[in-house]
Amino acid sequence: MDLSRLQKVSDFEWRVQPKAAMRVPAVLFADEALALQMDDKVYEQMVAVATLPGIVQASYAMPDAHWGYGFPIGGVAAFDPEDGVVSAGGVGFDISCGVRTLTTGLTFADVGPCKSMLADALFEEIPAGVGSRGAITLDDHGMDAMLSGGAGWAVEQGYGEAADLTRTEEGGCMAGADPAQVSARAKQRQRREMGTLGSGNHYLEIQRVSKIFDQRVANAYGLGQDELLVTIHCGSRGLGHQIGTEFLREMVNASASFGIELPDRELACAPICSELGQRYLGAMRAGINCALANRQIVAHLARAVFARFFPGASLALLFDVSHNTCKVEAHEVGGVVRPLYVHRKGATRAFGPGHTELAPPLKTVGQPVLVGGSMGTASYVLAGTASSEQRALSSACHGAGRAMSRNAAKRRWRGREVVDDLARRGILIRSPSLRGVAEEAPGAYKDVTAVVDAADAAGLARKVACLTPVVCIKG
Amino acid sequence: MSTANCSARWWHFAHEADAGLAASGSSVAEVFEQIALAMTAVITHEPIETKTCVEVRCRGSDRELLLIDWLNELIFEMATRGLVFSRYEVDIDGDRLTAKAYGERVDPVRHRPAVEPKGATYTALAVREDADGCWQARCVVDV
Numbered sequence: 001m002d003l004s005r006l007q008k009v010s011d012f013e014w015r016v017q018p019k020a021a022m023r024v025p026a027v028l029f030a031d032e033a034l035a036l037q038m039d040d041k042v043y044e045q046m047v048a049v050a051t052l053p054g055i056v057q058a059s060y061a062m063p064d065a066h067w068g069y070g071f072p073i074g075g076v077a078a079f080d081p082e083d084g085v086v087s088a089g090g091v092g093f094d095i096s097c098g099v100r101t102l103t104t105g106l107t108f109a110d111v112g113p114c115k116s117m118l119a120d121a122l123f124e125e126i127p128a129g130v131g132s133r134g135a136i137t138l139d140d141h142g143m144d145a146m147l148s149g150g151a152g153w154a155v156e157q158g159y160g161e162a163a164d165l166t167r168t169e170e171g172g173c174m175a176g177a178d179p180a181q182v183s184a185r186a187k188q189r190q191r192r193e194m195g196t197l198g199s200g201n202h203y204l205e206i207q208r209v210s211k212i213f214d215q216r217v218a219n220a221y222g223l224g225q226d227e228l229l230v231t232i233h234c235g236s237r238g239l240g241h242q243i244g245t246e247f248l249r250e251m252v253n254a255s256a257s258f259g260i261e262l263p264d265r266e267l268a269c270a271p272i273c274s275e276l277g278q279r280y281l282g283a284m285r286a287g288i289n290c291a292l293a294n295r296q297i298v299a300h301l302a303r304a305v306f307a308r309f310f311p312g313a314s315l316a317l318l319f320d321v322s323h324n325t326c327k328v329e330a331h332e333v334g335g336v337v338r339p340l341y342v343h344r345k346g347a348t349r350a351f352g353p354g355h356t357e358l359a360p361p362l363k364t365v366g367q368p369v370l371v372g373g374s375m376g377t378a379s380y381v382l383a384g385t386a387s388s389e390q391r392a393l394s395s396a397c398h399g400a401g402r403a404m405s406r407n408a409a410k411r412r413w414r415g416r417e418v419v420d421d422l423a424r425r426g427i428l429i430r431s432p433s434l435r436g437v438a439e440e441a442p443g444a445y446k447d448v449t450a451v452v453d454a455a456d457a458a459g460l461a462r463k464v465a466c467l468t469p470v471v472c473i474k475g
Numbered sequence: 476m477s478t479a480n481c482s483a484r485w486w487h488f489a490h491e492a493d494a495g496l497a498a499s500g501s502s503v504a505e506v507f508e509q510i511a512l513a514m515t516a517v518i519t520h521e522p523i524e525t526k527t528c529v530e531v532r533c534r535g536s537d538r539e540l541l542l543i544d545w546l547n548e549l550i551f552e553m554a555t556r557g558l559v560f561s562r563y564e565v566d567i568d569g570d571r572l573t574a575k576a577y578g579e580r581v582d583p584v585r586h587r588p589a590v591e592p593k594g595a596t597y598t599a600l601a602v603r604e605d606a607d608g609c610w611q612a613r614c615v616v617d618v
Contacts, residue, residue, distance in 0.1 A: 093594045266598045
């Protein structure tokens with residue numbers, strides 16, 4: 001990114017003052033090296049988002065921002081309920097894609113001897129990759145119940161425990177979901193996809209707590225040095241993709257009728273108070289519930305595998321975050337607390353200590369912010385801070401962010417070599433596709449440590465622990 | 476108008492997170508066939524047999540939106556039927572697209588599919604005719 005077009009506010013914050021059609025500033029949180037590495041398209045997209053009607057405060061880009069469609073990935077934008085818009089491209093196709101981390105109470109030494117068998121068993125039991133199907137087939141009634149109930153529905157069906165719900169955003173059930181707004185085609189696409197990881201950058205990892213930065217918060221989160229965690233990264237599968245596809249198309253057609261002038265069709269949106277806006281919100285919230293239920297089921301499958309190997313082990317949910325959403329939240333703007341429709345696309349909510357939506361003991365230390373690495377690199381647990389509210393409406397980064405296209409990665413690495421190289425470093429990869437492994441090679445991503453350090457230094461979230469992969473089931 | 480010397484081909488262009496599809500051809504129909512092959516190549520490079528045929532229909536006067544609809548219909552058919560396609564026959568008459576997609580059930584062992592397309596986006600979207608009468612199309616597909 002050409003930084004001459006941005007004003008440097010601090011070592012970790014860059015700003016574009018409103019000009020031309022921009023209604024608010026665009027703010028990028030990154031150190032100079034990360035910002036320089038970003039595509040100029042990130043600049044164009046964060047500036048374009050700042051032109052949308054009813055946007056409040058600023059168009060934000062997180063330290064892992066990269067070129068998306070419409071909004072940058074790593075983009076955050078909040079809109080006024082009356083004058084603002086909701087954008088299907090501002091949420092993304094993979095509605096409520098997110099990360100869930102469970103503690104195991106096991107240490108690295110416990111698992112060492114059976115690591116390979118454990119990896120094989122997880123790969124066997126958890127459907128991953130293109131065309132994989134889950135064991136659950138939902139009929140019409142079951143589908144609607146799932147779309148209304150989210151992770152709560154999954155618990156009722158026997159997947160996991162009620163205690164999981166207090167460790168899931170929205171208590172595991174997104175209010176305002178309207179299954180009737182989800183098309184028959186979207187439901188058809190989901191019928192056999194519950195409890196599946198999907199493909200691309202989705203995964204299930206066993207990770208080791210390799211470093212603790214904040215012992216007090218780590219204690220509150222139940223994280224101990226060398227303990228093992230299970231982290232799941234996946235989303236709303238075909239249902240979310242189809243909702244995104246259909247509403248993006250409808251918003252492209254309807255934008256002109258709303259009198260919204262768009263710099264590009266990819267920013268298609270609808271007024272929040274319009275019939276289309278409300279229908280999208282109802283469907284998108286149902287998509288959030290689908291993702292929450294999906295991660296709840298995948299976690300259940302992982303628990304069943306661990307129970308076979310370690311009968312006494314208890315996999316407790318640390319937290320479940322979603323990083324592709326639009327949610328109504330109360331935020332302080334100009335000294336006044338008001339409801340806003342906050343889009344986070346490839347960005348994680350990061351509520352600070354004391355937030356009313358957090359249950360004890362998380363309330364005293366802030367929400368866990370789960371930042372996924374790429375296969376073979378570290379992941380991080382951070383904590384929401386009080387300062388994040390003022391910095392970026394309580395938002396932080398979501399991952400490393402790609403630095404290289406899939407084709408470039410494929411040309412550079414071979415899947416077998418990536419797997420062998422990681423195995424030499426003690427990291428076991430199981431994946432249905434070696435080409436998929438090459439495309440997701442660790443080197444194709446930005447340095448997650450630099451991203452997390454920038455998020456910490458910018459006051460978006462505080463580092464708590466670094467996690468290194470032990471086993472990765474790659475979709 | 477279409478020209479005979481315009482080569483039908485597809486390629487991928489770089490997009491950081493997703494898949495950039497591009498194609499050229501002597502007609503809109505041909506360029507749509509080619510860009511669908513570019514999408515198949517995102518999923519797999521392995522041989523795909525043409526055991527099954529699926530009919531696809533979409534309608535729209537805006538060629539770019541028609542391209543979006545065409546790719547999204549294929550994504551839907553692949554996802555719900557568990558198929559991958561290797562050959563496409565597209566016919567465009569006015570604002571109507573009718574097509575046949577030939578392929579087979581995806582086989583994880585044989586096809587080793589790398590990634591599943593989620594949907595076609597409006598980023599870098601273009602369908603246009605060059606000065607020499609050659610058609611070009613581009614689309615970014617979220618994967």
